[in-house]
Amino acid sequence: MKLAFAPELKAFREEAAGWLETALSGPFKAIRGQTNQVDNVEERRAFEQAMGEARWSVVGWPEEWGGRNASIAQQVIFAEEYARAKGPPRVGHLGVELVGPTLLALGTEEQKARFLPDIAQGKTIWCQGYSEPGAGSDLANVKTKARRDGDRYLIDGQKIWTSMGMISDWCFVIARTKAGSVGPKGLSFLLVDMDQDGVDPRPIRQMTGEAEFAEVFFDGAEAKVADRIGDEDDGWKVAMALLGFERGVSTLAQQMHFRNELDEIVAIAKRNGRASDPIIRQKIAKAHAGLKIMRYNALRMLAEDDGGSLSGAAFTYKLYWSNWHKQLGEIAMDVLGQEGEIGLIEERMPSLPTMYLMSRSDTIYAGTDQIQRNIISERALGLPREPRGA
Structure with missing residues (x-):
């Protein structure tokens, strides 16, 4: 199975990739490849504002609110190119990906005018x-x-x-x-x-x-x-609509970040000889296949999107990616071996032990695995609700 984009989208991809390369190899070189969420805040605020000025911050939003009215395919392309260029985690992502789309869908015109421009221009976190x-x-x-x-x-x-x-x-x-x-x-x-x-x-x-x-x-x-x-x-309705946007196009950027982590693990395994271990090879191959499955399911989920309501595919997404990523963290430590445990790794590699530690929480935050399974059974499959205490 091979998924490809229409040829007419090539120009859009080239424009996005060119802008990102220029920005991240020039004025924002210091934050390229950064993985920490809260370091270099001022530089990253400036990067958000530069993206807003170039209308790359919220490409899927209407043009009147600072976007490009990009199609789903174009949004996917930008997410892929952002991750491929090793753009830093977006400090504005909760505005861009959650509250912004919620305002577009449910906010008043006055609220849109008050909040959306500053989100799109990277002025508010x-x-x-x-x-x-x-x-x-x-x-x-x-x-x-x-x-x-x-x-x-x-x-x-x-x-x-x-x-x-x-x-x-x-x-x-x-x-x-x-x-x-x-x-x-x-x-x-x-x-x-x-x-x-x-x-x-x-x-x-x-x-x-x-x-x-x-x-x-x-x-x-x-x-x-x-x-x-x-x-x-009646805020519960709004809160649930917002969580629907959490499983939008941003999931593709997340997967490209996962791809970068997996590629880094493969490169280390080849360099330190762990790639010759058949068990390690099997784990890496399984991770590669799992990431492909994740991508296809995400594209199916986006194709079924109807403005924030969760599709059947979307209900399974968090449970799947969190367990996959947790296992990837374990593979990273297997490949790094003792170097990963004591921190004696090359200067450009400290992200993997950090990723391992952070991934331990993936199956807990944003709804534990147990809660996710209840959601799948009750909301997606329509099974009877789990008995609740009085």
């Missing part, structure tokens, strides 16, 4: 205020409260595992606006300015030494009623 100490995979159990006071909400509560919470300008927050409500009812979807009294982000240090995540405390923080997406007490 967003974080996600979903998980709490007692509400991770069980998102409907959130306890953060937002009390309405005239034209604003006053927010009290705590969010945790907030990616880039220490460097973000805005946060989209799920909070309980109906007193006494439980579960998915009585929640609202609020856009919150992080630069205000009453918002206190605190870094969470990971075992890799990085602090990509933060816990965020809200103590009387304000959110404007005008900055609520959707109806009051």
Whole structure:
């Protein structure tokens, strides 16, 4: 099976590849190939703004909001070229890939005009205020409260595992606006300015030494009623629509990043002789086949997209990639051997031990494997719901 793009897309690919090569070998050379989410923030903000100015930041958005109105095929091509050029992780990705598409689909015209230009131009970094100490995979159990006071909400509560919470300008927050409500009812979807009294982000240090995540405390923080997406007490619908966009074209960029990691593992195996080990060869071949399957399923998922609603293929995606990537981390350590364990590796190789450590969490965050299997069985297959406690 071979998938190919139409010949008329060649010019688009060449334009994207040329711009990325010029930018990442010139003014942004220092951040090329970077894997850490929060290092070199100012340089990466500048890169986001350069992408926005060239209309590469949000290629799939309408032209009126800073995009190129690119087709799915063009968006896939750009995602592939970005990863192939070893572009750094997008510090603006939560705005570009999640809250931006949600605003396009569900926001008012005033909200679009207020927020979309700054997202497209790389001027704002967003974080996600979903998980709490007692509400991770069980998102409907959130306890953060937002009390309405005239034209604003006053927010009290705590969010945790907030990616880039220490460097973000805005946060989209799920909070309980109906007193006494439980579960998915009585929640609202609020856009919150992080630069205000009453918002206190605190870094969470990971075992890799990085602090990509933060816990965020809200103590009387304000959110404007005008900055609520959707109806009051009906934010669950918005929150679920946003998660649908999480399985969009960005998955192809993720896979190209996986491809780069696998290629690096293969290169090391050839160099240090591990490629002659039949068990290692078998593991690498299995990883290669698994990545191909992941790509074909992602393309099928995109072909079935209907504006944010999850297709049958999309329900399986997170469960599949997280387990594949976790196994890839183990292969990396097998190939590196003792060098990987003690850190005595070539200067350009430290990303693989870090990837191994980070991949241990892949099957936990954004819904554990157990939760993903429940979602597949109940929502995709229509099986009876798992019995819940009283």
